[in-house]
Amino acid sequence: MSLVLRETALAFRRAPLLSALSVTTIAFSLFVFGLFGLVAVNIQRAIGNVAERVEVVAYLKRGTPLQAVALAAADIEAFPEVESVQHVTEQEALARARRDLREFQDIFQDLETNPLPASLDVRLRPAFRDVQRAAAVAERLAALAIVDDVRYGREWVEKLDRLRNIAGAVGTVVGAAFALVAIIIIGTTIRMAVLHRSREIAIMRLVGATDGFIRRPFLLEGILKGLLGGVLAVGLSYGGYALIDAYLLRASFFTAAQATLGVAAGGFIGLVGSLVSVGRHLRST
Amino acid sequence: MIKFTGVTKEYLKTGAALKQVSFHIARGQFAFLTGHSGAGKTTALRLIYLAERPTAGEVRVSGFSTARAGPREIPRLRRRLGIVFQDFQLLEDRTAEENVAFALEVTGARHTTIRPRVMRVLTQVGLAGKANQYPRELSGGEQQRVAIARARVNDPVVLLADEPTGNLDERATRGIFQLLKDINASGTAVLMATHDLDLVRSMDAHLIELQQGEVVYDSAEDAAGRQPVAP
The missing domain is CATH 3.30.70.3040 (Alpha-Beta Plaits)
Structure with missing residues (x-):
């Protein structure tokens, strides 16, 4: 385990620019998704406030x-x-x-x-x-x-229902699209990191490293980059929220649970992205 | 220990690299694989360490067979081999010591045993004083010594060397060649692919010559092509 940690730390130290670039890319893709999430959360809250009057x-x-x-x-x-x-x-x-x-x-x-x-x-x-x-x-x-x-204000409640359905459908579709784009961008970034080290991977294989051994530091690296990107994205979203709240309209931010979920999602996407990228690389060479 | 039986290797684009190749290298032997560029030397070596599979025929290496070995067995086979390349294949951002230690770490060797073993092989190749230097700080000959130390540190049954002196000047070449002979003298078989005929002539070793993918001479069999006199 300590070897995996050391190799992961080494990967960050040896390619600081590429690592920073991946973290930033992950952060910004998650940030875009986060902004959309903020809009969704606020619309939902607004609808909830109206629905209270039913x-x-x-x-x-x-x-x-x-x-x-x-x-x-x-x-x-x-x-x-x-x-x-x-x-x-x-x-x-x-x-x-x-x-x-x-x-x-x-x-x-x-x-x-x-x-x-x-x-x-x-x-x-x-x-x-x-x-x-x-x-x-x-x-x-x-x-x-x-x-x-x-x-019971039947027509009014019907309108509210329709609004809720539209918001839900648009939210799901747009959210899924944003999430997909984030996953693709993050996957590409991680693929770059893998290609950057393809020579090293080839040498590892020559001296008898198993695929599992080669994969582990990359997975940990992916998770860490994803988590870091997630934290940054939450920070950026908070900045965006603060600006909107101060100058445009009263808004609300994610709950602590939602923010934590966002960071965890970053880690998860990082893990899946690495798994796919490294797996594909190992199979193709 | 290394046995090629009717091995053919064809590539989709370039056609046959090896045609019906058969030879046998015994335990502890020093063998040369010679031939012009493109004769199939590198392909033969790649078949031995299972970077490639033969199109037809079988390669057996120290109990492993290309006909049976699954992907999971490839790392196990490679830990019993030492491989040295013309371009050294060192990790640029690790010191000589770390490059050698790496080959032990991937096998899951106990951490406490790694350093003494690494220092021992670095001493054997004459680089004990340069353990903390990076490849770029070393000469070509020294880099190849690091690569040989890495190949040796797992106590391989055979050391495969693909044009190990191809990038070196004459003096470095002699040093590396002597090192390979020393390793062979300690009981490790060495299979060296080279087109340096001076080296080949300087030693009375098992000689296999390839031409356009076919074995045209094998010193283990006599010129008339009868059964080997001394394998």
């Missing part, structure tokens, strides 16, 4: 006793899709309307009787904030005896 509102029949409302609310809260249920009384509904709908303030001001019904505002859990689930919950609410009418 709500099913059950308007109650006039004169429903409070006790019946409380019982129904408890039942609804037990639905697997439901996060919380809030009882909005008629007075609260009016107060809310006066506060939120300022342009109609005059109308609400002059009312003699309150025309607004009481309601149960049902918030769904994050995973259930789509058309089908909202519709299913609405249907079950409508079947309750105390409920007069149910609304």
Whole structure:
């Protein structure tokens, strides 16, 4: 093992320029992928924020006793899709309307009787904030005896769904393309390092080195370069994020887990790139 | 120990490099493989260390056979051979000592045994004082001595030398040739490919001459082509 470490260190020391070039290339390809990842993460977060507003509102029949409302609310809260249920009384509904709908303030001001019904505002859990689930919950609410009418902004939720699907599909395709480009570039860089040492590999074979023995330092080198490139890419992405956040728009950065995953992905790509490059070289000579 | 039986080697582009070649080199022998450039000397050597496989026929080397040896056995065979080239094939960024040690490291030799063994062979080739020098700091003859030390450090059963003096002046040539003879005297077989007829004539050794891929003379068989008198 110590020999593998020594050979790997030697490889870095003997070709510092080429090593630096590979690390930088890996870093920049991962950085481009990272920038895309940042966009994806932020779009997802934005959609998540909007989706938080997906709500099913059950308007109650006039004169429903409070006790019946409380019982129904408890039942609804037990639905697997439901996060919380809030009882909005008629007075609260009016107060809310006066506060939120300022342009109609005059109308609400002059009312003699309150025309607004009481309601149960049902918030769904994050995973259930789509058309089908909202519709299913609405249907079950409508079947309750105390409920007069149910609304959940169907068209709006449908649009949100479509947006989510498009973002998901574009994200997957573009992300896969970026990842592929990164892998190809990184593979080429590692192939250069292998070719740079082809004479050495030939000599190693002549003195009886096994392919496994020849491969090991290259694999370790690939992993190290990938990890270093990954760390650099996360740093560059953070720089990019900080600039965007300061001058363009409020954005959020990767979570620690996502950043770690990015660095690990660098190491993994480095490993696979070396495995393929060295394997191909060893088979072809 | 090295036995060619009806060996033919054909290349797609250049045609046959060896045609029906048969010869036998016994354990501990010193043998010359001579012939003009392109006669097939290097191809014959490459077949011995399994860098190539014959198109037809069989090469047997110290218990290994080209007909049976799989890819995994190639490193095992090469550890029993020492190989020396005209262009030395040293690693430029390692010292003489590191170049020699390298051949032991790849075999997984114990770390503590490597240095004494390396210093011993470097002393044998007369380079103990230059162990820490890089190939570029050494003369051609000295570089070839490092290569010979590397070839020797694994105690090979046979040392293959492909034009080992081809790049050297006369004085260095004599030194290297003497070194090869010393190695042979200690029991290691030596097969030396060369077109230097002065060297060949200076020694009464087993002589195989190739011409356009065919054996035209083998001193182990007499001129009439009957069975070898003394293998």
